[in-house]
Amino acid sequence: MAAPSLETKDLTIRFGGHVAVNSVSCAFRPGELTAIVGPNGAGKTTWFNLVSGQLAPTSGAIFKDGRNITRLPASTRAGVGIGRAFQLTNLFPRLSVLENVRLAVQARAGDGWRPWRSVGAFPHLEKKAMAHLATVRLEDAAHVPAAALSHGDQRKLEVALLAAMDPDIFMFDEPTAGMSVDEAPVILDLIGAIKADRSKTVLLVEHKMSVVRALADRIVVLNNGELVADGAPENVMALPIVREIYLGVADAAP
């Protein structure tokens, strides 16, 4: 088996008395798409925030390709190939749609520290950004401010920003939440294409079991901040604890 590209060891974060993520240890490998599921408040987003650096853990460690990244700032983690999209849309609202993506491409190219040349002197960055917009069918909205997009289009832009980072590790946090049925496939196709490139590690927080069944190679279940199940989809779905957690979720029946 390939070496893990991402690993957390005993990762824990406490908010006051509340343990939001409790000693979570698990490893992920390139070419694998892992769905992370669990009820509301289970700690999925918080675990993401720990891995991509928006939050610092109370204890435990995070490794990228064997390197301890627990103390690195979020920007450096992005630099070493950890990319994440946000559950709550998190864009540059007054900048154009194209500029949003162009900034992510520019960061990836390491061109942020150039004060003396015009943005126009880097047409390849804009070209790449346009290609990413085309993937999520937003090229016609390129010059509109991000804040003016519909919710569904903002979700697409959210994902386009992640794709533009071109990371080794893709972390999607409910990418299709609140999207209409005809909008969601654009994003699911994109995730499918990333998965098809066997060199990437994909983590997907998702409530819709139909999506999980269609895409996941593996399922990790979080509950009350703890990792309660981890394995192949058919095995995990059959576990009593998972059926219990998902009882009442309309889409949950296998």
Added chain:
Amino acid sequence: MGANGPSLPDRARNGRLAVYAIAAAIGLILAFAPFLFGDVRSQQVAARICVFIVLVASYDLLIGYTGIVSFAHTMFFGLGAYGAAIALKQWGPGWSAVLVGGGAGIVAAAALAALIGVLSLRVKAIFFAMVTLAAASVMLVLASQLSAITNGEDGLVYVAPKLLTPATILFTGADGKAAKWFGVRMDGKIAAYYFVFLTCLVLFAALYRIIRSPLGAVLEAVRENEIRAEAIGYRVVAYRTAVFVIAAVIAACAGVVWAVWLRYTGPETTLSFAIMIDILLMVVIGGMGTMTGAVIGVTVMSLAQFYLKDLMGAAAEATAAIPVLPQLLNPDRWLFWLGILFILLVYFFPAGVAGTLMKKGTH
């Protein structure tokens, strides 16, 4: 900023053109100011506008482009000015005094900005603003207390480098005195004005270059959403500190120019909070996050500060026969009318003159 394609509404494009046209007209008037206005006072106004455009534009780089609120901009302006002034006073007039003294002031500004940035730009914006306020107060007190080198409240009077003094003849005319071109004597006074104009033009161009660059794009990203900027790979603290240093260096350069032009440097002309408030008002009138807005804001505000009194005096005389009006228009009430002007501007141009005309950032 950023790309604006054909989807941009016509109205916004016209507004954009109008803003550039106004700014270009102001630039042209400043470029030929000595030939257009003969009197000393007008040249003083023109030079102040040049220096303050740089000062306000560099401040807008912080507050408008990056979203950093600082009250220490006059501190950096003052460091540059005092650097040049002290050297000119101690060593006598000469370019080496301007370069070495001004250079030392600029380096001090950069170092202090880096220190403040590293120590406090990670914390909450309000705390950072307080730190800058405290630093600026300390600097003001230092300038008044260290009277052995700063001459305290009275400030320093000195002589500018020889080229810029009135006795200098740039081109000799038939009468043996400085030649007259288009009615203007080619002497040190005109050299001094163009020293101010050209240096400020270069500094403004540098600022303009920065906001149009990849770095400028990152600054706007930091302003819009620092968490996402960090998440896609930009070290926000580093960018904030860098832009704080850049703005400080440019403000200090403007201070050097101001010190050379005025041949006087004191707390009132460089460090006072009245100037900090002027800078804030000028940024707001012009429009935050619009470099061209600085040109408009500074011009409107400076003209009002210099000429509103005269205008009101004339108006009071003209309306002498009418009751009440002359009292209202009494030149002593000019600050009241400046306040009214400011309220009207903010009411009709909520995003500043340039910002509103360009319909930037449709909220």
